Amino acid sequence: MTLFSITARNIKKNFQNYFLYFLSMVFSIVVFYVFTSIQYNEQVAQTVGVLTKYMLKLGAISVAVFSAIFMGYSNSFFIRKRKKEVGLYSLLGLKKRQVARMLFYENLVMGVAALGIGIILGSLFSKLFVMLFFRLMGNFVQVSFAISLPAIYNTCGVFLLIFVIISLYAYSLIYRFKLVDLFRAEQRGEAAPKASIIMALLSIILIITGYILAFRLDENFFLYAPTVLITVILGSYGLFHTSMVFVIRILKKNTSRYYRGMNLVSTTNLFYRIKSNATILATIAILSATAVTAMGMGYGIYQDTLDKINNDNPFSFVYWNNPDRDHKVNQALAKYPQNQLLGSVEISFISAQASIPGFNTRCSLISESNYNELAQLKGWKKVDISGLKDAVWVLPDFKFREDLVDKGVIIELEKEGRHEFHTIDRLPYRLTNNSNTWTTLILSDAAYATLTELEKPDSLKALIVANQKESRELTAEIGKILPEYTWNAYYHEYIYNMEMRGMLMFIGGFLGLVILLATGSIIYFRQLNEAQQEGHNYQILRNIGVSSKEIFASIRKQLLYVFLFPLIVGITHSWVALMALANMIATDLVKSTLITITVYTLIYLIYYLLTVHSYNRIVNSEISWSN
Amino acid sequence: MNTVLEVRNLKKVYGSRGTLYPALDNIDLDIKEGEFVGIMGPSGAGKTTLLNLVATIDRPTSGSIKVDGIELARMNDEQLASFRRNKLGFIFQDFNLLDTLTIQENIILPLALANVKAPEIKRRGYETALLLGIEDVLNKYPYEVSGGQKQRAAAARAIIHKPSLILADEPTGALDSKSSAELLQCLSDLNETYGVNIMLVTHDAFAASYCRRILFIKDGRLFTELVKAGPRKEFFQKILDVLAVMGGDNRDLI
Numbered sequence: 001m002t003l004f005s006i007t008a009r010n011i012k013k014n015f016q017n018y019f020l021y022f023l024s025m026v027f028s029i030v031v032f033y034v035f036t037s038i039q040y041n042e043q044v045a046q047t048v049g050v051l052t053k054y055m056l057k058l059g060a061i062s063v064a065v066f067s068a069i070f071m072g073y074s075n076s077f078f079i080r081k082r083k084k085e086v087g088l089y090s091l092l093g094l095k096k097r098q099v100a101r102m103l104f105y106e107n108l109v110m111g112v113a114a115l116g117i118g119i120i121l122g123s124l125f126s127k128l129f130v131m132l133f134f135r136l137m138g139n140f141v142q143v144s145f146a147i148s149l150p151a152i153y154n155t156c157g158v159f160l161l162i163f164v165i166i167s168l169y170a171y172s173l174i175y176r177f178k179l180v181d182l183f184r185a186e187q188r189g190e191a192a193p194k195a196s197i198i199m200a201l202l203s204i205i206l207i208i209t210g211y212i213l214a215f216r217l218d219e220n221f222f223l224y225a226p227t228v229l230i231t232v233i234l235g236s237y238g239l240f241h242t243s244m245v246f247v248i249r250i251l252k253k254n255t256s257r258y259y260r261g262m263n264l265v266s267t268t269n270l271f272y273r274i275k276s277n278a279t280i281l282a283t284i285a286i287l288s289a290t291a292v293t294a295m296g297m298g299y300g301i302y303q304d305t306l307d308k309i310n311n312d313n314p315f316s317f318v319y320w321n322n323p324d325r326d327h328k329v330n331q332a333l334a335k336y337p338q339n340q341l342l343g344s345v346e347i348s349f350i351s352a353q354a355s356i357p358g359f360n361t362r363c364s365l366i367s368e369s370n371y372n373e374l375a376q377l378k379g380w381k382k383v384d385i386s387g388l389k390d391a392v393w394v395l396p397d398f399k400f401r402e403d404l405v406d407k408g409v410i411i412e413l414e415k416e417g418r419h420e421f422h423t424i425d426r427l428p429y430r431l432t433n434n435s436n437t438w439t440t441l442i443l444s445d446a447a448y449a450t451l452t453e454l455e456k457p458d459s460l461k462a463l464i465v466a467n468q469k470e471s472r473e474l475t476a477e478i479g480k481i482l483p484e485y486t487w488n489a490y491y492h493e494y495i496y497n498m499e500m501r502g503m504l505m506f507i508g509g510f511l512g513l514v515i516l517l518a519t520g521s522i523i524y525f526r527q528l529n530e531a532q533q534e535g536h537n538y539q540i541l542r543n544i545g546v547s548s549k550e551i552f553a554s555i556r557k558q559l560l561y562v563f564l565f566p567l568i569v570g571i572t573h574s575w576v577a578l579m580a581l582a583n584m585i586a587t588d589l590v591k592s593t594l595i596t597i598t599v600y601t602l603i604y605l606i607y608y609l610l611t612v613h614s615y616n617r618i619v620n621s622e623i624s625w626s627n
Numbered sequence: 628m629n630t631v632l633e634v635r636n637l638k639k640v641y642g643s644r645g646t647l648y649p650a651l652d653n654i655d656l657d658i659k660e661g662e663f664v665g666i667m668g669p670s671g672a673g674k675t676t677l678l679n680l681v682a683t684i685d686r687p688t689s690g691s692i693k694v695d696g697i698e699l700a701r702m703n704d705e706q707l708a709s710f711r712r713n714k715l716g717f718i719f720q721d722f723n724l725l726d727t728l729t730i731q732e733n734i735i736l737p738l739a740l741a742n743v744k745a746p747e748i749k750r751r752g753y754e755t756a757l758l759l760g761i762e763d764v765l766n767k768y769p770y771e772v773s774g775g776q777k778q779r780a781a782a783a784r785a786i787i788h789k790p791s792l793i794l795a796d797e798p799t800g801a802l803d804s805k806s807s808a809e810l811l812q813c814l815s816d817l818n819e820t821y822g823v824n825i826m827l828v829t830h831d832a833f834a835a836s837y838c839r840r841i842l843f844i845k846d847g848r849l850f851t852e853l854v855k856a857g858p859r860k861e862f863f864q865k866i867l868d869v870l871a872v873m874g875g876d877n878r879d880l881i
């Protein structure tokens with residue numbers, strides 16, 4: 001039997017354990033490949049800006065670094081788990097060098113297989129991913145299928161390097177083993193585990209401090225941001241290392257519950273599990289928080305962007321009006337039936353200075369009937385201004401202050417004098433895309449007519465066309481007709497914003513998924529490893545008459561806590577992070593955060609079920625016991 | 628007197644197609660209320676197999692086993708688990724204590740599983756520990772106590788729920804001679820003072836000499852039976868005589 005055939009057999013035998021590890025490796029490779037191949041995609045190169053390319057590169061590097069850490073951790077774990085096996089080979093006379101080489105091969109074979117599969121999957125789906133990328137950036141682009149050779153070279157290069165480093169690391173681990181260590185059974189059981197109340201309180205105080213500072217980031221970002229990270233991370237590790245001891249101790253105090261059925265076994269097992277896994281669980285909580293934050297942020301900003309673009313740009317086109325331009329624009333519109341004109345409105349307004357004590361702004365004045373015409377087209381709330389001296393604000397949300405309503409407002413025209421009005425209401429819109437109309441006062445028709453006699457109004461034309469998100473050619477054509485700075489197009493704003501946000505969503509989403517899969521797989525094989533160690537204990541329980549059903553229930557319960565605890569901490573962290581972020585960039589992230597958390601929890605749930613199933617299969621397999 | 632255990636025509640064949648290996652053949656066995664029965668025989672004779680069948684950890688090829696008049700063959704897995712939990716107590720060679728539980732928690736485990744009330748669990752846990760002389764180590768973990776104490780803890784766990792039958796498989800196998808003698812004395816006292824029914828499997832003549840009746844098994848069949856009459860030393864000598872007649876290498880027995 002050659003070393004290589006032993007290797008092959010080992011991989012086959014351990015496949016169950018390796019499966020999820022392998023899966024997340026493949027996924028990391030696919031994501032890396034996709035990030036890289038998008039950078040080299042020609043269509044992408046023509047469309048996106050430098051920043052997007054830079055961010056994609058950063059995303060790819062993050063995936064690579066994270067994969068390296070994940071694989072390194074997994075490997076040190078696999079090797080510890082296989083100490084006995086390694087010891088056995090050594091006893092059978094295999095030299096350390098040979099054993100190490102065998103593990104090196106194992107690693108390499110799996111790595112190369114993962115690389116091959118990852119690149120094949122990446123290539124197969126790259127068209128899909130590039131399309132998704134464009135789609136997220138608001139473009140429906142037909143993408144041709146192309147295998148990107150530079151991306152393949154890049155991916156192979158980076159991951160082969162990672163594999164070699166990891167394999168060398170594994171190699172060195174073996175060399176450091178002493179034969180006695182390899183056979184020494186891991187001792188379990190612990191007398192009165194220490195838990196200092198001070199440490200637990202300190203952890204909680206650290207986390208809360210971090211949370212509070214997170215909401216005051218705008219006060220001193222460069223001091224608070226690192227402080228938040230450090231306090232929350234330290235606090236989380238502290239929490240996992242100390243708090244469980246308390247919880248379990250309290251559980252144990254309540255003997256009438258603790259002494260009921262399998263609780264005795266479940267509680268103590270859970271205690272050891274959480275204790276021996278505290279560091280890894282805390283790490284998973286923090287990684288989950290990172291992943292949820294990345295995904296929530298990407299998704300939230302993306303969602304918010306669409307709403308924001310739509311609110312900020314209520315019309316497809318807005319231009320300074322004159323008959324000649326109207327004529328040319330209509331000609332252009334006729335050429336693009338897919339962007340058929342859905343409606344248009346002419347807006348007549350007077351620019352003025354408006355002031356309320358403590359508030360002074362440029363604004364536009366518009367008549368009630370003109371506004372209602374526009375509101376009719378947009379489906380907005382109409383107004384009815386009866387008083388000659390009454391006025392209604394049209395202001396987007398973020399500018400709004402309660403004290404602007406029910407106030408006397410002084411209007412100063414360019415040429416002629418001051419006029420006083422009384423504000424009776426406020427509508428939360430941006431009147432048109434044109435910045436002159438971002439702050440508007442609606443006056444009664446009669447009042448407006450009086451003012452037009454004092455000052456000649458300006459005129460804007462606002463159009464709504466069908467499929468404005470796909471009005472690239474039409475917009476380009478209009479750009480040729482109208483002089484620069486005399487017009488605004490929805491499409492321009494849309495493309496500019498969507499590229500940024502789409503890219504954030506794309507990268508954030510995939511990074512989040514990579515982390516999610518990796519953490520899920522780490523919990524999975526940690527737990528399975530413990531299942532193997534604990535098989536004997538469950539055998540004892542079955543012997544003394546605990547049924548398979550009861551054991552299954554106990555396992556479900558224990559694992560639920562193991563999965564739930566980091567998930568809850570992670571979600572809480574990311575919730576705070578996202579709310580703090582929303583606070584800082586004045587964006588509503590609640591809905592997207594909830595959706596992200598739900599999705600994350602669902603995927604996590606799948607890992608939980610998978611782990612329960614495998615765990616149960618290991619410890620609850622048919623009875624095989626003999627002396 | 629009631630019959631606690633009734634075994635009839637018991638047969639166990641290991642292996643499948645081609646390589647069939649009969650580990651037990653045509654075994655009849657009765658244990659009555661208050662008995663302390665030893666099962667002796669050389670290594671590989673089928674003692675553990677017999678015990679496992681009675682313990683319902685393994686299923687017989689044919690034959691019948693009744694405990695308290697209940698036929699085991701007709702029970703499903705769920706019923707068997709509950710049967711083991713309520714009617715049987717186990718002591719194994721390698722203790723089989725849960726290493727995550729303290730000695731006290733290990734002992735009371737059967738009561739917790741039976742949903743006995745917490746105050747009663749505590750009381751009976753302490754009483755049983757007192758009976759076996761391990762009340763001082765109750766709050767320690769298995770790895771902190773000696774082999775003898777571990778095995779007495781296992782014995783305490785086996786008797787705490789007052790089972791119909793205690794099954795012990797080579798309980799002294801991992802103990803030094805002093806701890807062995809102490810444990811065996813405990814078992815003997817439990818039997819004599821409290822009428823606990825015990826079936827003890829061993830290949831050690833010294834351990835067997837604490838029993839009141841011994842069944843000898845050889846190659847999966849009953850060989851002979853010996854009943855204690857007189858002091859233990861004398862009984863021990865008789866056991867050695869039987870073993871000599873049974874043949875086989877004596878070294879194999881110790």
Ligand SMILES: Nc1ncnc2c1ncn2[C@@H]1O[C@H](COP(=O)(O)OP(=O)(O)O)[C@@H](O)[C@H]1O
Nearest residue numbers: 626641642650669670671672673674675676677
């Ligand atoms: N699960 C099994 N499968 C096959 N053969 C077994 C199995 N268990 C025990 N045996 C065989 O049955 C015989 C009796 O074993 P056992 O009851 O353990 O003997 P003892 O406990 O008396 O030493 C031995 O020859 C053993 O090899």
Ligand SMILES: [Mg+2]
Nearest residue numbers: 627674675676
């Ligand atoms: Mg045996």
